Amino acid sequence: MATMPKKNNLLLLGLTGNLSFAAGALLLSLRRHSPALFDNVLLFHDGKLPQGDADILQSLGAELRLYDTRLPGMDGTEESAPGIGQNILQRFSPLAFSRLEALNLLDEYRKILWLDVDTAIQGDLTPLMEYGPLALSREDPYFRHDGKTAKAGANIDTQVNGFDPLAPNLNSGVIVFDDNLPEPRKLYKLCFKWLHTFAANITFADQFLFNMLAQHLGKRHPGSFTAFPYERFNAHPRNPLAQSAALVHGFGPYKLWSDGRILALFPEWLRDYQRWRDFGGSAWPAEPRHAEYYLKGPFHLLGQLPSVSPEE
Numbered sequence: 525m526a527t528m529p530k531k532n533n534l535l536l537l538g539l540t541g542n543l544s545f546a547a548g549a550l551l552l553s554l555r556r557h558s559p560a561l562f563d564n565v566l567l568f569h570d571g572k573l574p575q576g577d578a579d580i581l582q583s584l585g586a587e588l589r590l591y592d593t594r595l596p597g598m599d600g601t602e603e604s605a606p607g608i609g610q611n612i613l614q615r616f617s618p619l620a621f622s623r624l625e626a627l628n629l630l631d632e633y634r635k636i637l638w639l640d641v642d643t644a645i646q647g648d649l650t651p652l653m654e655y656g657p658l659a660l661s662r663e664d665p666y667f668r669h670d671g672k673t674a675k676a677g678a679n680i681d682t683q684v685n686g687f688d689p690l691a692p693n694l695n696s697g698v699i700v701f702d703d704n705l706p707e708p709r710k711l712y713k714l715c716f717k718w719l720h721t722f723a724a725n726i727t728f729a730d731q732f733l734f735n736m737l738a739q740h741l742g743k744r745h746p747g748s749f750t751a752f753p754y755e756r757f758n759a760h761p762r763n764p765l766a767q768s769a770a771l772v773h774g775f776g777p778y779k780l781w782s783d784g785r786i787l788a789l790f791p792e793w794l795r796d797y798q799r800w801r802d803f804g805g806s807a808w809p810a811e812p813r814h815a816e817y818y819l820k821g822p823f824h825l826l827g828q829l830p831s832v833s834p835e836e
Contacts, residue, residue, distance in 0.1 A: 530703065531563040533653060534633040538591065538622035539641050541572030544581065545808055546641040546781070548800035549793060551584040553645040556796075557770075561650055562637075566629070568622040580803050593618045616729045621719075623730060626701045627712035633703070640697035640773065644780055644793035647770030652757050656702035658741060660734060661754035662692040666763035667776055676739075679732035682725040686743070687736060694751075696734045697773045698758045706745050711737060761786050781808045784818030794818075 535554070539547055547567060554561070567581060568591040578588055626636040635653050665673045677689025705711065715733045719726075726732045741748040752758075759769035761780070766772045772790060774780045780793045787794050801807060812818050 528632075530631075531633050532635060533562045534626075534629060534636045535562040535565045536568075536623065536626055536629070536636055536638045537565070537586070537641060538568040538619040538638075540570045540617065540619060541574065541577075542809070543641050544573050544577035545797065545800055545806055547586070548577065548580060548584065548803070548805045549796040550639065550641055550643060550645065551581065551586060552796040552799050553792065554649075555584070557645050557647055558649045561648075561653070563633075568619060568625065570619060574806055576804060577806050580800070580805050591619055591622050593621075616726075620730045621716075623696065623699060624712055624715055624733070626699070627705070627708040627715075630701060630703045630705060630708045635703075636701040638699040638701070639771075640775070642774045642779055643697065644772040644774070644790050645770065646768075646772060646790075646792050649757070649770060652698075652700060652752060652770070655700045655750050655752045657704040657706075657748050657750075658738065659700040659750045659752050660694040660696065660738065661698065661752050661758040663695040664754045664758060664760035664763050664773075667760045667778075676735040679728045679735060680722060680725050681727065682722070684722065684736070687739060691735070691739065693731065694735050694738055695754070695758055695773070695775065696730045697775055698771060699734065700752070705748060706741075711740075714740070761789065766790075782810070782812055784812045784814040784816060787812060787818040788820075 537547055537550070551565065565584075565586040567586045567588050569588060571590050573581070573588065582588060623638045626638055629636055635656070637649070637653065663674045665671050668674060674693035675689060676687070676691045676693045678693055680687075680689075683689075701708070715737060718733060718736055719729065722732070723729075738749045755763060755765045756769055757771045758773050759766040759771070761772060761774050761778045763769070767789070772780075772793075774786065778786060780786055780790055781797065
C-alpha cells in the first residue's frame, strides 16, 4: 500500500483558553511575515476556548484539537499507561507537554515548528526552518538580571546519570523538528519515561525534557541537535537586539501584553493584537502594569516637540 506524501511545514501551538488572544496575534503576524511558510497550523487546547475565539482562529487557518493527556507511562509503552499521573498534573499544565506531539507528527510532516504563544514575530521565519533535525536556542542571558547564561541543571534538583547540569540551558519556547530525527516515536516515549521517573524533582518540566533530549541526541546521534541564535529567533524583550529580532519571546514575567513598557517597545505585536480585537477576538482580561507607557507610547513624544513653520 502506497504511503501518502508528507506535507512540508507545520506550525504547532498549545494553549489554555485564556490565551486565545495571544494565538490570534501570533497567527496574524505570521500571515504578514511568512505567509506561505506553513502548510498547516495545529493548535492544541484545553477545551476552554471561547467559541467566538475558536471561530476566528479557524478562519485564520488553525486546526483546533483538544489535547489528550492519556499519554505514555513510565515504561514508555502506551498500553500500560493510564495517562499522566495526578502528581504531574498537579504540578505542571498538561499543555506544556503538547509540544512533544511534534515527534509523532513527523510521520506526516517534513518540518514542524513549535512556538509558545507569548512570542512576537517581527520578521520572516523561513531561515529558522533550515535548522534541525532537532533545534532549540539557549536561553537568552538578558532574561536574567545578572546577564549570566542559565544552566540546564536549573530544571531539576537531583543528579541524573548522563545529564550535564552545567550545560547552557535550552529554552523550549521555540523548537524546530524535522523528519531526519532518528526514531522520533521512540524519542516521544523516552521523554515520558523521563517525566515519570523524575517528576518529583523537576522544576521546569518541558525545559528539562528538551535539555535531556538534546544531550541524549548529541551523544547517541551526533549532529541530530543544532542550536540556532537566540538573538535572532528567540530574543528576550530585555535584550537590546530584540528590536530587530525576527522572533521575540516574552518568557518569564515579561509578557508582551502585561506591561505597558513592553507594549510600547513592541508595536508590531500591539498592532496584530489590535487586529485580533477588530475581528471580535477576546481581550487580555487584565489592565497592563504601567499603563501610562502603553496609552501614550513612543509616538506621544512627537507631541512634545515645539511647533515649527513649513519654512523651517
